[in-house]
Amino acid sequence: MRNKNIVFSVVGLALIVLIFGFFNRENVKDKAEIHEKREIIIKSEEGEYKFNLDEISELGEEEFTADLKSSGKAAETNIYTGVPVKNIFGEKDMEIKRDLQIIVTSVDGYVVALESDEILEEDNVYLAYKENGELLKTREDGGSGPYQLIIREDQFSQRWCKHVVEILLDE
Numbered sequence: 701m702r703n704k705n706i707v708f709s710v711v712g713l714a715l716i717v718l719i720f721g722f723f724n725r726e727n728v729k730d731k732a733e734i735h736e737k738r739e740i741i742i743k744s745e746e747g748e749y750k751f752n753l754d755e756i757s758e759l760g761e762e763e764f765t766a767d768l769k770s771s772g773k774a775a776e777t778n779i780y781t782g783v784p785v786k787n788i789f790g791e792k793d794m795e796i797k798r799d800l801q802i803i804v805t806s807v808d809g810y811v812v813a814l815e816s817d818e819i820l821e822e823d824n825v826y827l828a829y830k831e832n833g834e835l836l837k838t839r840e841d842g843g844s845g846p847y848q849l850i851i852r853e854d855q856f857s858q859r860w861c862k863h864v865v866e867i868l869l870d871e
């Protein structure tokens with residue numbers, strides 16, 4: 701009797717995993733396509749918008765320095781080119797209210813959470829597409845792009861989400 705219950709539980713769990721995996725398939729494929737085309741999606745309750753590199757670079761491009769701490773290496777100061785994340789939402793008149801979460805998702809499934817208050821700060825949170833004058837390479841080409849989140853004031857780089865495909869303003 702107990703064995704039977706265990707078997708049912710295991711089969712049940714396996715089914716749940718398969719079903720979720722099936723529905724997630726399209727999602728994973730869409731993200732890979734966006735990554736390959738150097739696009740990015742901005743999302744909130746108000747809607748969903750896709751940008752390409754040209755469109756992003758017109759949203760107040762800035763050059764700035766930030767200290768990258770890669771695992772197993774000494775910190776290095778790099779020059780990045782990018783736009784403040786708040787400008788991307790501003791372009792679509794999406795209001796960034798205080799005390800909200802911003803969820804940044806990458807093509808490899810890495811997810812980073814920020815507070816909307818951090819996005820609103822000056823000179824802190826950027827979506828970068830160049831490092832030391834060169835376009836960030838894709839994951840396949842061994843880079844951290846095409847887009848990487850740079851949080852200048854973070855002491856460590858674990859929230860510097862590489863290969864960003866989506867930024868969600870979670871209301």
Ligand SMILES: Nc1nc2c(c(=O)[nH]1)N[C@H]1C(S)=C(S)[C@@H](COP(=O)(O)O)O[C@H]1N2
Nearest residue numbers: 769770771806808810857858860861862863
């Ligand atoms: N997409 C993605 N971004 C990521 C990570 C990751 O695994 N996937 N690792 C983070 C961590 S822990 C660090 S320290 C920085 C730098 O990573 P690196 O050590 O690979 O250069 O990227 C961050 N961004």
Ligand SMILES: [Mo]
Nearest residue numbers: 770771857858
């Ligand atoms: Mo890290």
